[in-house]
Amino acid sequence: MRIRNNNVPxxxxxxxxxxLLVGLTVLGCIGVKxxxxxxxxxxxxxxxxxxxxxxxxxxxxxxxxPAVDGKLVALSAADGTRFWEIPLEGSRxxxxxxxxxxxxxxxxYGSPAVSGELVYIGGYNGKIYAIxxxxxxxxxxxxxxxxxxxxxxxVTIALDxxxxxxxxxxxxxxxxATGDKQWEFTIGDKIWATPAVSGDRLYIxxxxxxxxxxxxxxxxxxxxxxVEGAIVSTPLVYNDMVYIxxxxRYFxxxxxASGxxxxxxxxxxxxxxxxxxxxxxxxxxxFxxxxxxxGAENGEELAALDLESPxxxxxxxxxxxxxxxxxxGKIYAIxxxxxxxxxxxxxEEAIYAPLSAEGGVIYIYxxxxxxxxxxxxxxxxLWSLTIK
Amino acid sequence: xxxGDIWNLIAMQPMINTLxxxxxxxxxxxxxxxxxxxxxxxxxxxxxxxxxxRASKAMQDLQPKIAELQKKYGKDKEKIAREQMKLxxxxxxxxxxxxxxxxxxxxxxxxLYQSIMRVLAVxxxxxxxxxxFLYSWPIVYSTLPLNNxxxxxxxxxxxxxxxxxxGGTMWVQQKMVMSPTVDPKQQTQSTMMLWMMPIFFAYLxxxxxxxxxxxxxxSNVVRIGMQYFIGGWGGLVKSEPKKPTxxxxxxxxxxxxxxxxxxxxxxxxxxADIVVPDSTQEEGSSYEESGDKRHDGGxxxxxxxxxxxxxxxxxxxxxxxxx
Numbered sequence: 001m002r003i004r005n006n007n008v009p010x011x012x013x014x015x016x017x018x019x020l021l022v023g024l025t026v027l028g029c030i031g032v033k034x035x036x037x038x039x040x041x042x043x044x045x046x047x048x049x050x051x052x053x054x055x056x057x058x059x060x061x062x063x064x065x066p067a068v069d070g071k072l073v074a075l076s077a078a079d080g081t082r083f084w085e086i087p088l089e090g091s092r093x094x095x096x097x098x099x100x101x102x103x104x105x106x107x108x109y110g111s112p113a114v115s116g117e118l119v120y121i122g123g124y125n126g127k128i129y130a131i132x133x134x135x136x137x138x139x140x141x142x143x144x145x146x147x148x149x150x151x152x153x154x155v156t157i158a159l160d161x162x163x164x165x166x167x168x169x170x171x172x173x174x175x176x177a178t179g180d181k182q183w184e185f186t187i188g189d190k191i192w193a194t195p196a197v198s199g200d201r202l203y204i205x206x207x208x209x210x211x212x213x214x215x216x217x218x219x220x221x222x223x224x225x226x227v228e229g230a231i232v233s234t235p236l237v238y239n240d241m242v243y244i245x246x247x248x249r250y251f252x253x254x255x256x257a258s259g260x261x262x263x264x265x266x267x268x269x270x271x272x273x274x275x276x277x278x279x280x281x282x283x284x285x286x287f288x289x290x291x292x293x294x295g296a297e298n299g300e301e302l303a304a305l306d307l308e309s310p311x312x313x314x315x316x317x318x319x320x321x322x323x324x325x326x327x328x329g330k331i332y333a334i335x336x337x338x339x340x341x342x343x344x345x346x347x348e349e350a351i352y353a354p355l356s357a358e359g360g361v362i363y364i365y366x367x368x369x370x371x372x373x374x375x376x377x378x379x380x381x382l383w384s385l386t387i388k
Numbered sequence: 389x390x391x392g393d394i395w396n397l398i399a400m401q402p403m404i405n406t407l408x409x410x411x412x413x414x415x416x417x418x419x420x421x422x423x424x425x426x427x428x429x430x431x432x433x434x435x436x437x438x439x440x441x442r443a444s445k446a447m448q449d450l451q452p453k454i455a456e457l458q459k460k461y462g463k464d465k466e467k468i469a470r471e472q473m474k475l476x477x478x479x480x481x482x483x484x485x486x487x488x489x490x491x492x493x494x495x496x497x498x499x500l501y502q503s504i505m506r507v508l509a510v511x512x513x514x515x516x517x518x519x520x521f522l523y524s525w526p527i528v529y530s531t532l533p534l535n536n537x538x539x540x541x542x543x544x545x546x547x548x549x550x551x552x553x554x555g556g557t558m559w560v561q562q563k564m565v566m567s568p569t570v571d572p573k574q575q576t577q578s579t580m581m582l583w584m585m586p587i588f589f590a591y592l593x594x595x596x597x598x599x600x601x602x603x604x605x606x607s608n609v610v611r612i613g614m615q616y617f618i619g620g621w622g623g624l625v626k627s628e629p630k631k632p633t634x635x636x637x638x639x640x641x642x643x644x645x646x647x648x649x650x651x652x653x654x655x656x657x658x659x660a661d662i663v664v665p666d667s668t669q670e671e672g673s674s675y676e677e678s679g680d681k682r683h684d685g686g687x688x689x690x691x692x693x694x695x696x697x698x699x700x701x702x703x704x705x706x707x708x709x710x711x
Contacts, residue, residue, distance in 0.1 A: 207533055230533050
């Protein structure tokens with residue numbers, strides 16, 4: 001009788017599983033994430049910082065019930081004392097087998113916006129929240145039932161409305177007091193950018209490689225400008241011009257009323273962050289590790305300040321100096337007269353969240369979940385807290 | 389430059405940029421790109437895959453002989469290992485022939501897997517990370533971010549139908565390479581193997597973006613095709629295996645030569661420790677053909693098959709005791 005032996009197939013099974021696990025380990029090691037962590041910058045109002053910390057996933061790969069709930073916290077801008085915090089529930093009911101892909105965490109990327117007595121914030125879970133700034137109690141949530149597609153950009157408050165876009169390619173305007181929808185405009189591709197409002201016009205970019213100008217009153221389209229790459233940065237409106245960077249590596253200056261191109265500037269890599277303007281100069285951070293100082297009128301390159309690490313977080317302007325954080329954790333102060341940078345501090349932690357400033361203090365929230373308060377003049381650390 | 393940087397430079401960057409450029413030329417359809425790139429990668433590593441499948445099949449054909457050795461030497465694992473190596477050598481089968489191509493292919497698959505995960509970039513963290521892998525080609529910058537929609541799928545999310553397809557194609561592939569067995573223990577093991585892997589992968593697929601599942605399904609289908617080309621439907625249908633061609637034929641012939649030697653159960657019953665078949669001379673000629681000129685005194689294959697216990701007579705002619 002011939003005897004057959006299947007030890008080799010069984011060995012193969014073990015080998016394949018082992019190889020798979022090695023592959024997954026390698027995958028884990030290179031940091032390819034599939035769940036959003038968020039982490040907003042701080043917004044300062046009335047001596048308080050409002051901040052949504054990152055959500056760090058607690059499980060391993062696969063279906064290990066990762067964390068999905070986020071929160072908004074209010075802290076003292078003076079010393080970091082916690083005033084209140086409010087949980088923001090993620091969605092666990094997306095179907096599937098309880099796997100991570102079915103859970104939608106309440107990760108917050110856009111910095112909170114404060115207007116009057118309310119703090120507004122939009123989440124990856126497709127919800128917009130209005131929260132009482134003094135007490136931390138929820139005033140309203142939109143939509144009341146269900147969820148929108150992820151809101152990755154921040155919200156903008158103007159004309160008593162809350163403006164934002166979602167990953168479904170829709171721009172919304174809500175009544176700031178009640179959360180009732182006033183209008184929506186469908187773009188058709190993802191929106192990750194925070195809208196900018198100037199006068200009665202709203203500007204917003206999309207993955208569809210267009211910058212849109214809409215009526216902030218009723219949402220009608222006024223013009224659109226086509227570029228060669230996706231737009232995730234927030235437009236800067238300055239002196240009747242709109243400045244925007246794109247994934248096509250160009251930085252554009254457009255006429256705010258007509259959308260006509262005034263000038264364009266080619267960098268080496270993506271523009272992601274919002275630019276700042278001071279004294280007729282535009283400061284635009286780029287993923288090529290440089291901050292470009294460009295003439296607002298003609299796009300002339302006044303300086304290319306090499307910070308040697310991508311600039312992702314929004315810069316902030318304090319008393320004539322532009323403060324910029326690099327991804328690797330260095331904070332530079334750019335002298336707007338000489339257009340020269342000075343290293344202010346190195347916190348050695350990745351920085352994605354927008355910077356904020358108040359009273360000569362720079363606030364930086366890192367991906368390590370630490371909130372740092374630095375003296376804007378000296379770079380000295382005033383305090384540092386872990387916020388999670 | 390660390391290992392990670394080298395890996396990114398030689399594997400990740402070429403793969404990611406190829407994916408993006410291909411997407412541009414394939415109507416900005418990332419699903420189609422995954423399929424095409426999987427086919428291209430399969431084409432590039434085709435010689436390796438072919439070698440692996442052939443070696444696995446040859447190894448599978450040797451299983452009866454290995455089983456005999458295991459039965460004969462019982463718990464003497466060292467002896468079994470030694471005899472197995474001799475058997476592999478004589479039949480021209482190399483265990484490394486099964487594993488080496490697999491090991492060489494693994495980095496390619498891991499790179500493809502990681503590239504798909506990165507290029508899908510459904511959350512800001514991934515898109516930020518992706519920017520560091522891009523070449524300075526305008527086409528790359530204008531193509532990103534990629535469209536995640538393909539047929540009914542959102543390539544960034546898990547899909548139950550695709551998970552079933554991954555499991556199903558993997559099951560078919562497993563079934564094709566499996567040998568039938570009458571041993572209940574082996575049968576259980578085979579069945580477990582046949583079902584566990586597909587279920588395991590289908591379950592994993594639910595947790596990963598369906599873009600990755602598309603890559604797995606395509607790979608499985610290609611593998612099934614290759615398997616059919618080499619060994620027919622195998623265990624999938626009860627039919628004659630496909631006639632071996634080319635190198636398969638060579639393997640088969642060498643294995644057939646080894647199998648010409650008498651089987652364990654064919655040895656005559658006797659009291660002596662050493663029993664030598666009387667067809668030694670004929671077998672010796674086989675050795676010469678296979679390049680091994682050692683005869684029974686040389687510790688070759690025939691010696692390894694000397695029975696150490698009584699064997700029933702099976703009428704294969706007269707056998708004599710030595711010594």
